[in-house]
Amino acid sequence: VDLTDQALAGDRRALARLITLVERGDSVGREALERIYPRSGRAHVVGVTGPPGAGKSTLVGALVGELRDRGQTVGVIAVDPSSPLSGGAALADRIRMGERHEDDGVFIRSMASRGRHGGLAVGTAGAVHVLDAADFDVVIVETVGVGQGEVDVAAVAHTVVVLQVPGLGDSLQTMKAGLLEVADLVVVNKADLPGADAVARDLRQALGHGGGVPPILLASATTGEGVLAVADAMRSHRRDLDATGAIAERRRRIAAAEVLNLVEGELARRFHRPSATTPETATLLQEVAERRLTPGRAAQQILTRLDG
Amino acid sequence: VDLTDQALAGDRRALARLITLVERGDSVGREALERIYPRSGRAHVVGVTGPPGAGKSTLVGALVGELRDRGQTVGVIAVDPSSPLSGGAALADRIRMGERHEDDGVFIRSMASRGRHGGLAVGTAGAVHVLDAADFDVVIVETVGVGQGEVDVAAVAHTVVVLQVPGLGDSLQTMKAGLLEVADLVVVNKADLPGADAVARDLRQALGHGGGVPPILLASATTGEGVLAVADAMRSHRRDLDATGAIAERRRRIAAAEVLNLVEGELARRFHRPSATTPETATLLQEVAERRLTPGRAAQQILTRLDG
Numbered sequence: 001v002d003l004t005d006q007a008l009a010g011d012r013r014a015l016a017r018l019i020t021l022v023e024r025g026d027s028v029g030r031e032a033l034e035r036i037y038p039r040s041g042r043a044h045v046v047g048v049t050g051p052p053g054a055g056k057s058t059l060v061g062a063l064v065g066e067l068r069d070r071g072q073t074v075g076v077i078a079v080d081p082s083s084p085l086s087g088g089a090a091l092a093d094r095i096r097m098g099e100r101h102e103d104d105g106v107f108i109r110s111m112a113s114r115g116r117h118g119g120l121a122v123g124t125a126g127a128v129h130v131l132d133a134a135d136f137d138v139v140i141v142e143t144v145g146v147g148q149g150e151v152d153v154a155a156v157a158h159t160v161v162v163l164q165v166p167g168l169g170d171s172l173q174t175m176k177a178g179l180l181e182v183a184d185l186v187v188v189n190k191a192d193l194p195g196a197d198a199v200a201r202d203l204r205q206a207l208g209h210g211g212g213v214p215p216i217l218l219a220s221a222t223t224g225e226g227v228l229a230v231a232d233a234m235r236s237h238r239r240d241l242d243a244t245g246a247i248a249e250r251r252r253r254i255a256a257a258e259v260l261n262l263v264e265g266e267l268a269r270r271f272h273r274p275s276a277t278t279p280e281t282a283t284l285l286q287e288v289a290e291r292r293l294t295p296g297r298a299a300q301q302i303l304t305r306l307d308g
Numbered sequence: 309v310d311l312t313d314q315a316l317a318g319d320r321r322a323l324a325r326l327i328t329l330v331e332r333g334d335s336v337g338r339e340a341l342e343r344i345y346p347r348s349g350r351a352h353v354v355g356v357t358g359p360p361g362a363g364k365s366t367l368v369g370a371l372v373g374e375l376r377d378r379g380q381t382v383g384v385i386a387v388d389p390s391s392p393l394s395g396g397a398a399l400a401d402r403i404r405m406g407e408r409h410e411d412d413g414v415f416i417r418s419m420a421s422r423g424r425h426g427g428l429a430v431g432t433a434g435a436v437h438v439l440d441a442a443d444f445d446v447v448i449v450e451t452v453g454v455g456q457g458e459v460d461v462a463a464v465a466h467t468v469v470v471l472q473v474p475g476l477g478d479s480l481q482t483m484k485a486g487l488l489e490v491a492d493l494v495v496v497n498k499a500d501l502p503g504a505d506a507v508a509r510d511l512r513q514a515l516g517h518g519g520g521v522p523p524i525l526l527a528s529a530t531t532g533e534g535v536l537a538v539a540d541a542m543r544s545h546r547r548d549l550d551a552t553g554a555i556a557e558r559r560r561r562i563a564a565a566e567v568l569n570l571v572e573g574e575l576a577r578r579f580h581r582p583s584a585t586t587p588e589t590a591t592l593l594q595e596v597a598e599r600r601l602t603p604g605r606a607a608q609q610i611l612t613r614l615d616g
Contacts, residue, residue, distance in 0.1 A: 030604055033603075033604060034602050034604060034605070037602040037603065037604075041599045125603070248597070251597035252593055252597045254597070255593050255597040255603065255606075256580060256585075256593050257579070258596070258603040259592070259596060259603050259606045259607050260579040262606075262607035263575065263607045263610050263611060264572050264575065266607065267568060267572065267611075268568060271564040271565070271567070271568040272561075272565075274560070285560055285567060289556070291345065291348065291349045294341060294342050294345040295345065295433070295563065295566040295567050296342060296570060298570075299570035302614065303574055303575075305613065305614050306613050306614045
C-alpha cells in the first residue's frame with residue numbers, strides 16, 4: 001500500500017506527508033495529484049477571508065465545532081503569509097481547546113508559502129484536492145485578506161465567507177474594492193463589540209438589495225453567537241449552487257485559476273532561466289532586449305503559438 | 309504632430325498624457341508603445357526600493373538634485389501600492405522644495421496601480437520606455453519593498469539600489485530573503501541615526517566579500533551626506549555592466565519580465581472570461597472542472613502548444 005492509498009484511506013500521518021509532497025510541488029507531488037484529483041470533487045470547499053484581526057481563526061474553530069456536531073468531517077488549510085506558524089498553530093490551539101485533538105473527523109494544516117506573485121500557492125489547491133479526495137465533507141481554506149488574498153480564495157472555494165469587524169476604520173473601502181466582489185457571505189464578527197450593527201448597516205447599504213447580494217450575518221466566534229447561522233448560510237449557499245446549476249461555473253472558475261497558476265509558474269520558470277527557454281522564445285526575447293522587436297509583439301507571437 | 313512626437317520632443321504636458329495612455333494599457337497606449345520602444349534603450353534605469361520609512365523619496369529627491377548638478381536629466385516613476393498619492397506627491401514636494409519645479413530636466417510621475425498579482429503593473433515598464441525614449445539620461449523607479457516589490461524592480465532596472473535604515477528590527481531577515489538577491493547597491497540611509505554602523509556591519513557580514521557582492525554605503529538623504537557617493541556608485545555599476553558586457557544579460561532579463569507580464573495578463577484575461585477563451589482551452593478547462601483531466605495535464609497541453 002503506498003502513501004497516497006494510505007492517506008486517502010484515512011491514515012493521518014500519511015495524509016500529512018502527502019500534503020507536504022503536494023505542497024512542495026516536485027515530480028512526486030505532481031504524480032500523486034494525478035491520481036488524487038480524479039477522486040476529488042465531492043467536498044464543499046469554503047474560503048474564509050478578512051483583514052488581520054477579524055478573528056478568522058476563532059470563527060473557523062467555532063465552525064469546525066458546529067460542523068462536527070452535525071456529523072460532518074472537516075479539513076482546514078490555514079494560509080498565513082505573514083507568519084509561517086501563527087495561523088495554523090493558533091487555529092490548532094483553538095480547536096484543541098475545544099478538545100477535538102483526538103477527533104479523526106478534523107484535519108488542520110498550516111501553510112506559510114505563497115505563490116511567487118503573493119497569491120495563493122499552487123500547493124494550496126493541491127492540498128484542497130487531497131483533503132477532498134480523503135473524504136472530508138467540508139474543506140475550509142482560511143486566508144488573510146490583504147493584497148490579493150481575498151480574491152485568490154475565490155480561486156479555490158465554492159463559497160467565499162468574508163469577515164468584517166467593527167473598528168477597522170476604512171475597512172469598508174477595502175471591502176468595496178475587492179472583497180465584496182467575491183463574497184458569497186459576509187460575517188460581521190465580534191458582534192459583541194460596539195459598532196457591529198453600524199458596520200452591518202453600512203455593508204447593507206454598500207451592497208444594495210436583490211439577487212446576487214451576499215447575506216450579511218452578525219456573529220461572535222468567541223461566544224459562539226451566530227456561528228450556527230453562519231454554518232447554515234454556508235450550506236445554503238452550496239445548495240443553491242447545486243440547485244441552480246451554478247456550481248458548474250464555479251468549478252470551471254476554480255479549474256481555470258488552477259490551470260492558469262500552473263501555466264504561469266512554468267512560463268516564469270522558462271522565461272527567467274535562459275537554459276529553460278525554448279530556442280524560439282530565446283530568440284524573441286533577445287530581439288526585444290535589442291529593441292528590434294517590441295514586448296507587445298513578442299507577447300502576441302507567443303500567444304499566437306498558444307492558440308495554434 | 310501627434311502626441312507621441314510631441315512628448316518625445318520634450319513637451320511636458322504631452323509626456324504626461326502619453327504616460328497616462330501607456331499606463332492605461334488600452335489599444336491607443338499599446339500602439340504608442342510600438343513606436344516608442346524602438347527609440348528607447350539609452351537611459352540608465354535605476355530601481356530604488358526598501359521598506360516603508362526607509363526614506364526612499366527623500367533619497368530619490370537628493371539623487372535627482374545631485375544628478376542635475378552633474379548635468380544629467382532625470383525621470384522618476386514613484387510606485388506606491390499602499391497610498392495612491394503620497395509616494396509621488398511627497399516626492400514632488402521634496403524636489404520642489406529644492407526649487408526644481410521649473411526644471412525641464414526633471415520629470416516625476418506617481419503611479420498607484422499595481423499588477424493583478426501585486427507586482428509592478430505592466431504600465432510601469434511602459435512608462436520607463438516613454439521617459440527613456442524622451443531622452444532622460446537616468447530613469448529612477450521608486451517602489452516600496454514589501455512583498456514582491458523588491459524583486460519586481462529588478463524586472464525593469466539595470467541597477468537596483470536597496471535602502472536599509474537603523475531600527476527596523478528584523479529587516480536584515482527580510483533583506484536576506486529577497487532583497488539582497490537583487491541588490492546591486494545597498495544604502496544604509498538615515499546614517500545619522502544611532503545603529504547605522506551596526507546595520508552596515510551586519511549587512512557586510514551577511515553579504516560576505518568578493519565579486520558580485522553589492523557595495524554598502526552609508527548616507528543621510530536629509531543632510532545630503534553620502535548622496536554624492538550613491539550617485540557615483542550607481543554610475544559605476546552601470547559602467548561595469550557596459551564594460552563587462554553584462555548589460556546584455558540585464559536587458560534580456562528585463563525583456564523577459566516584460567514579455568512574461570504581458571503574456572500572463574492576456575492569459576489571465578482569457579482564462580477568467582469564458583468568452584475570451586479559445587474553444588480548445590475552454591474544452592480543457594471543462595474537462596478539468598469535471599475531473600476528467602487533471603490540472604497538471606491541462607497545463608502541460610497548453611504549454612506544449614506554446615512550444616509547437
